[in-house]
Amino acid sequence: MKCRICDRQARRNGYCKFHAEAYENIIKKYGSWKKALDISWKEYLSEIAKNPLTGQWAKEQAKSLSATLEKNDVAKS
Numbered sequence: 796m797k798c799r800i801c802d803r804q805a806r807r808n809g810y811c812k813f814h815a816e817a818y819e820n821i822i823k824k825y826g827s828w829k830k831a832l833d834i835s836w837k838e839y840l841s842e843i844a845k846n847p848l849t850g851q852w853a854k855e856q857a858k859s860l861s862a863t864l865e866k867n868d869v870a871k872s
Contacts, residue, residue, distance in 0.1 A: 800859050810856075817856040837864055 796805045803811035810818055821843065828839050843849050843857040 800855050813852040814856050814859075817850070817852040818860075821853060821856060821860070837861065840864070 796809070797803070798805045798811035798814055799809045800814045801811060803813070806812055807815040808818065821840075825836065825839055828834055828842075834842070840857045840861040844854050844861065846854075849857070
Protein backbone atom coordinates (compact mmCIF):
# COMPACT_ATOMS: atom_id res chain seq x y z
CA MET A 796 0.00 0.00 0.00
CA LYS A 797 1.22 3.47 -0.89
CA CYS A 798 1.31 6.48 1.40
CA ARG A 799 -1.81 8.68 1.18
CA ILE A 800 0.42 11.64 0.32
CA CYS A 801 3.42 10.29 -1.63
CA ASP A 802 4.47 7.15 -3.47
CA ARG A 803 6.48 5.65 -0.62
CA GLN A 804 5.43 2.43 1.08
CA ALA A 805 2.81 3.09 3.79
CA ARG A 806 3.69 1.85 7.25
CA ARG A 807 1.36 3.46 9.81
CA ASN A 808 -2.17 4.81 9.44
CA GLY A 809 -1.81 4.79 5.64
CA TYR A 810 1.27 7.02 5.71
CA CYS A 811 4.95 6.45 4.98
CA LYS A 812 7.42 6.76 7.84
CA PHE A 813 7.98 10.47 7.21
CA HIS A 814 4.35 11.53 6.87
CA ALA A 815 3.33 9.32 9.83
CA GLU A 816 5.89 11.09 12.04
CA ALA A 817 4.71 14.48 10.77
CA TYR A 818 1.10 13.50 11.52
CA GLU A 819 1.97 12.45 15.07
CA ASN A 820 3.88 15.69 15.68
CA ILE A 821 1.05 17.82 14.31
CA ILE A 822 -1.47 16.07 16.57
CA LYS A 823 0.78 16.32 19.65
CA LYS A 824 1.52 20.01 19.24
CA TYR A 825 -2.00 21.21 18.51
CA GLY A 826 -2.90 21.31 22.20
CA SER A 827 -0.08 23.75 22.94
CA TRP A 828 -1.00 25.98 20.00
CA LYS A 829 -4.69 25.95 20.92
CA LYS A 830 -3.92 26.87 24.51
CA ALA A 831 -1.54 29.68 23.55
CA LEU A 832 -3.44 31.15 20.60
CA ASP A 833 -7.03 29.88 20.92
CA ILE A 834 -6.70 28.64 17.34
CA SER A 835 -8.99 26.24 15.47
CA TRP A 836 -7.75 23.00 13.92
CA LYS A 837 -8.22 24.45 10.43
CA GLU A 838 -6.32 27.65 11.30
CA TYR A 839 -3.56 25.58 12.92
CA LEU A 840 -3.10 23.48 9.78
CA SER A 841 -2.99 26.65 7.68
CA GLU A 842 -0.31 28.17 9.92
CA ILE A 843 1.81 25.02 9.70
CA ALA A 844 1.52 24.89 5.92
CA LYS A 845 2.62 28.50 5.39
CA ASN A 846 5.33 28.68 8.08
CA PRO A 847 8.77 28.89 6.39
CA LEU A 848 10.33 27.06 9.35
CA THR A 849 8.04 24.04 8.98
CA GLY A 850 9.63 20.98 7.39
CA GLN A 851 8.56 19.51 4.07
CA TRP A 852 6.82 16.43 5.52
CA ALA A 853 4.81 18.45 8.03
CA LYS A 854 3.76 20.98 5.36
CA GLU A 855 2.61 18.19 3.06
CA GLN A 856 0.76 16.52 5.92
CA ALA A 857 -0.91 19.77 7.01
CA LYS A 858 -2.04 20.46 3.44
CA SER A 859 -3.40 16.93 3.12
CA LEU A 860 -5.30 17.16 6.41
CA SER A 861 -6.66 20.56 5.43
CA ALA A 862 -7.86 19.20 2.08
CA THR A 863 -9.61 16.36 3.89
CA LEU A 864 -11.35 18.88 6.14
CA GLU A 865 -12.52 20.85 3.12
CA LYS A 866 -13.85 17.70 1.42
CA ASN A 867 -15.77 16.82 4.56
CA ASP A 868 -17.16 20.36 4.82
CA VAL A 869 -18.38 20.22 1.22
CA ALA A 870 -19.89 16.77 1.74
CA LYS A 871 -21.85 18.06 4.75
CA SER A 872 -23.30 20.95 2.70
